Amino acid sequence: MIDEPDTFIGQRVRQIRARRGISQQVLADRAGLTRSVIAKYETGIRPVDSRRTLLALASALGCTLGDLTGSDDRIDPSMSAFHRAVPDIETALWTQGNITDTAPPRTVDELTSAVEHASRLRHAGDYAALGPLLPGLLTDAYRLADDGNAQGWDLLATAAYGVASALRQRGHDALAWTAVQESERAAARADSLAPIAAAGFLKSQILAARPGALGAALSVATDIADRLTLDARTLGELETVGMVRQQVGFAETLAGGDPHPHLAEAAELAGRLAQAPSGRSTARNRTFGPANVALWQVSSAVERREPVEALRIAQTLNPDDLPSGVRHAQYFVEVGRAHAMRRDHRAALHALLRGEHAAPQHVRGMAPVRELVGSMLRETRRDLTTGELGRLARRVGVVS
Structure with a gap:
């Protein structure tokens, strides 16, 4: 679908509904809305400003969220640097780093520094600078892990998580799922709960953006949070488990449940950060803390x-x-x-x-x-x- 200027979600709803051959009333019944609300969305009188409503509309129309929200590529040409790197990221994931590259892999210290630099770029939202770094980051992490380096699995889990997170933010959900599965696989061989929690958090976020998968998103996040909360000790573990607990709360919100108990537990974990030991894992989420919990409450x-x-x-x-x-x-x-x-x-x-x-x-x-x-x-x-x-x-x- 090619977007015209000033295309909004309601217009895409109308276009897809017409192609499906269904009426506003049928769509309203399927989505659990009223026909008058559908009409307001389609004419632009009312914006679709709720993720829960967006999921309901996508499910009722049999499409993805991306079909309704449009493409990011047309918005900011500077983002092309990220999207050009996606095929190489895909190759690195599919081959698990076994690519025709004769460059020597980075050392553990060099790769640790590179992973932390990529994390800073991601949190800063500088995807144009981040994208070109990701294929090499993955390839070197795979090679370290394959060499049997003890830290290699931890670095691979963290690098693959960062790749998955960036891909999700830029609309490459299917490839993000592949990357987070690789992060989860590596996390199982790392000596920390932090990368396990990080992978679970992101799996739940990806699922929460898929029509019909909200129950799975809630289940994944709840299982990880309940399983790891009592054993979280280090900074990285408290940060990543705290983010999972927040994700449980937000998934409950999307499902029409009560997020407050989960956000309260996240606040309790944030209160333990000041006394926590640093730990050895590179898996961290330095954005987590009392202020971040309040932001999720907002x-x-x-x-x-x-x-x-x-x-x-x-x-x-x-x-x-x-x-x-x-x-x-x-x-x-x-x-x-x-x-x-x-x-x-x-x-x-x-x-x-x-x-x-x-x-x-x-x-x-x-x-x-x-x-x-x-x-x-x-x-x-x-x-x-x-x-x-x-x-x-x-x-x-x-x-x-």
Whole structure:
């Protein structure tokens, strides 16, 4: 499907529904919505601003989330560097590093440094710089593991996790699943719970973006969290298990359940970080901590369409306590979404601009941001089109 300027999710819903030959009422019945809501989505009067609704629509239409949200490639040409690296990443995964490359592999110390550098780029949202590094990172990690190096399996688990996470963020879900399976395989031979928890977290996130797989996403995350929470001791283990516990909470939110007990457990794990030993594993999630737990609470409230509660929690959180880059940006995106739900478009725009400043590549490629910006542009065309909103709309690809 080729997107026209100002294409929004509701338009794609209408296009796919028409091709399927079903009425608005049939779609509404399948998705558990009303026909009037479907009509508002399809005409752009109301944005599709809930992951739960998006999953319901995709399942009812028999398509993927990507079919409804569109492609990232058209939004930011600088992202082409990442996408050009994907075939080489695929080859490295399929061959498990057995490629025709005569370059000597990096040492353990060199590879450890490279894995940490890649992690920093990923958390900063600099995918253009990250992509070209990933094939070589995987290849060298495979070779170290194949040589029987004890740290090689840990490095492979961490490298494959980072690759999977980046692929998921850029819309390559099928390949991300292959990468996270490799991370899980390597984690089973590493001497730490951290890479096991990290792989489980990402498996659940990938599943949660697949129509019909929400139950599996919740099951995977719950199993890992329940199995590993009591034994988590080191920084890396507390960080990664804490992220899994947060993922359980968010999956519960998507399923219409209660996320609060799981987010409370994540907060308890975050409170233990200051006294935890460092551990030997390279698997870490340095974004995890009390501020990150509060951010997930905000996200959960936004997903439940409770903007007042989301903004109340956001006011208790200093965004400077979050790591710069993707997490910092996510805070402002969620605040922007909450303001938009209250129809305070100027406050929403201000928040989105701050989020874009924190992680431009990441925010410009986010489907919820495009949907929100497009909706605001349609509602406020007369007084904001030529200002910051119009310029942001062009940067995120809503208009040409």
